[in-house]
Amino acid sequence: MLVDVSSTGPARAEALSAIDEVERLLTAPLRGGSRAAGAVAVTAERIRALEGVAEIDLCLEELVSQVLCELCVELDDLGEIASILDLVAERTHQHRGFFRLRLARGALGAPELLELRQDVAIRGLLAMVSVLAPVSQISVWQYEPNGDTVLLAHVGDSLSAPEPDDLGPDDRLVFPVASGASRVVLLTRAAPEEHLLSVPVLERAVTSLGAVLERSALLDGCSDRESSLSAACERRLVQLALDLHDGPLQNVAGISGDLKLLRRRLEQATAGTADNRRLLGSVGDLEARLDAIDTELRDLSHSLESPAIAKRPFVEVLRGEAESFRRRCDIALALELCGDLRDLTTSQRIALVRIVQESLSNIREHSRARGVRVSVTGGRDRLVAEIVDDGCGFEVRSTLLDAGRRGRLGLVGVSERARLLGGTCDIRSRPGGPTEIVVELPRWRPGVAAGNGAEPGRRLVAP
Numbered sequence: 001m002l003v004d005v006s007s008t009g010p011a012r013a014e015a016l017s018a019i020d021e022v023e024r025l026l027t028a029p030l031r032g033g034s035r036a037a038g039a040v041a042v043t044a045e046r047i048r049a050l051e052g053v054a055e056i057d058l059c060l061e062e063l064v065s066q067v068l069c070e071l072c073v074e075l076d077d078l079g080e081i082a083s084i085l086d087l088v089a090e091r092t093h094q095h096r097g098f099f100r101l102r103l104a105r106g107a108l109g110a111p112e113l114l115e116l117r118q119d120v121a122i123r124g125l126l127a128m129v130s131v132l133a134p135v136s137q138i139s140v141w142q143y144e145p146n147g148d149t150v151l152l153a154h155v156g157d158s159l160s161a162p163e164p165d166d167l168g169p170d171d172r173l174v175f176p177v178a179s180g181a182s183r184v185v186l187l188t189r190a191a192p193e194e195h196l197l198s199v200p201v202l203e204r205a206v207t208s209l210g211a212v213l214e215r216s217a218l219l220d221g222c223s224d225r226e227s228s229l230s231a232a233c234e235r236r237l238v239q240l241a242l243d244l245h246d247g248p249l250q251n252v253a254g255i256s257g258d259l260k261l262l263r264r265r266l267e268q269a270t271a272g273t274a275d276n277r278r279l280l281g282s283v284g285d286l287e288a289r290l291d292a293i294d295t296e297l298r299d300l301s302h303s304l305e306s307p308a309i310a311k312r313p314f315v316e317v318l319r320g321e322a323e324s325f326r327r328r329c330d331i332a333l334a335l336e337l338c339g340d341l342r343d344l345t346t347s348q349r350i351a352l353v354r355i356v357q358e359s360l361s362n363i364r365e366h367s368r369a370r371g372v373r374v375s376v377t378g379g380r381d382r383l384v385a386e387i388v389d390d391g392c393g394f395e396v397r398s399t400l401l402d403a404g405r406r407g408r409l410g411l412v413g414v415s416e417r418a419r420l421l422g423g424t425c426d427i428r429s430r431p432g433g434p435t436e437i438v439v440e441l442p443r444w445r446p447g448v449a450a451g452n453g454a455e456p457g458r459r460l461v462a463p
Contacts, residue, residue: 015056018091019047022060025084026067029075040067061099064088065106069113072127073120073380078155082131097197100132107132108204115381115442118216122153125208130155133201134194140209143183152184159187175202178210244297252294259287314341314349318376321356329364331389332371339378348441351417352376352385358414359387359437367391367435383423383441393433400427414439 023044027037040063047059064085071081089099107128113121126138137156143149149161162174162185173195177184186206190198263283270276315337322335344352356374363372369391377384400411414437415425423441 016048018060019044019056021091022063022088025087026064026071029071029080029084060088060092061094061102062106065103066110068103068107068128068131069110069124072131073116073124078127078131081127085131097134101197101200104128104132104201104204108201108208110208112381113208113212114215116212117443118212119153120380121212122209123155125205125212126153126155129188129201129205133188133190133198135188135190135198135202137187137189139187140177141185141187143185145182159189161185162187173199173202175206177206177213184209184213249294249297252290252297256287256290256294259283259290263287314344314352317349317353318356318374321353321360322374325360325364331363331367331369333360334371334373336373336375337377338375340380341376341378341383344378344383347421348383351421351441352383352439355385355414355417355437355439356387358411362411363387363389363391363435366394367433369433379443381443383443385437385439387437388434390434393429393431393435395431396427396429411437 023040026040043059043063043066047056047063050056050059068081071084072078075081085100085103086096089096092099094102108125113125116124122140126140129135129138137154137159139154139159139161140152141149141161142152143161151158151161159172162172173188173190175186175188177186186202186209188198188202263280266279266283267276270279318335318337322333325331325333356376360372360374363369367389369389372387372389375384375386375388377386411427415427418425418439418441421441423439426438427436428438429435
């Protein structure tokens with residue numbers, strides 16, 4: 001029970017001490033630099049500015065609610081999480097069971113759940129239920145229209161799928177989940193005397209589980225439409241690449257042959273004259289410029305081959321771009337690939353490769369840099385690409401406006417690619433450098449069922 005006391009004296013000192021301890025307990029298990037760890041630090045500092053002890057206790061409860069989802073996703077030891085909750089309840093002078101019940105109101109509706117892959121979100125949700133409610137086993141089963149039964153996730157020993165309308169013994173609770181065409185149920189085992197504290201938590205969990213499954217179904221539909229659109233775009237790009245190869249590149253090759261013939265005729269016609277070296281030098285300059293145009297056109301033709309980007313391993317494509325950059329200039333390039341870069345959608349793969357290509361092209365042509373670092377990181381809920389060079393830099397606002405007016409859409413295109421995929425692009429530079437481009441894309445990937453035997457993804461065929 002919360003007691004409202006004076007905002008000064010020993011009670012406040014104890015409350016501030018509780019903030020420090022709770023902040024330490026919550027951040028210790030989290031990854032360094034994670035969003036949850038940063039949110040803990042910022043929120044804890046705001047709580048310290050509060051006056052009343054009761055207000056501090058309430059805000060500490062809200063602080064735990066904010067990061068509980070992250071803890072349950074990142075940590076395998078649910079006992080450690082339960083211990084943290086017990087300590088916070090003790091420091092805020094609350095009954096452990098009712099403290100968990102109050103946490104469930106915010107934690108089980110955490111928006112972070114809808115940013116996760118379906119299997120990760122469901123496991124995290126069940127983990128939260130297991131530490132918030134006095135239940136020993138939890139399972140989620142899906143009944144498909146063809147009669148198959150699939151185990152989506154479980155905590156503790158999995159409970160067998162119930163027959164329709166079979167509630168089982170008194171200690172077995174069955175909750176239907178709204179999830180579109182398929183029927184989904186959440187099963188758990190809880191002693192009857194614990195229903196007062198477990199049922200409200202489970203009801204909230206069922207609501208969140210329905211939202212996770214609905215989002216996954218929408219993403220699957222979007223993924224199918226994206227695949228169709230992507231295939232059409234890829235066919236168009238392949239046609240452009242072939243037209244470029246059969247048209248301008250062949251014309252360049254023809255002009256190059258004509259220049260070679262012109263060189264031989266000039267050599268014969270001007271042999272022994274004062275104009276010989278000057279005329280042949282002019283032809284040589286034209287040949288060099290034509291070779292550069294040929295190289296750029298071939299690079300452009302190669303870059304239009306997006307099917308190769310979609311089919312080759314993403315890491316291999318980026319390494320190939322890095323090697324191509326190194327061959328074409330003397331700028332030192334460091335490529336850093338971190339985190340999970342698998343299971344990207346076709347649009348994400350193409351966008352990231354194009355963003356890196358365009359950024360490196362700008363650096364090669366305009367930056368006068370000595371070195372550049374390209375970093376691509378695959379996080380749990382986002383993809384981050386950073387391109388940093390030590391070149392001459394530029395004034396961002398005026399440069400982008402001028403580029404847009406003149407139809408030079410390199411950096412503008414980078415921002416647009418990120419925006420079209422629901423991401424952001426931050427371009428930071430100044431005259432004298434350095435220049436940094438940071439692109440963030442939401443992970444936005446459909447869930448993938450996995451596992452065999454008694455693990456999530458198990459499929460039972462109805463007789």
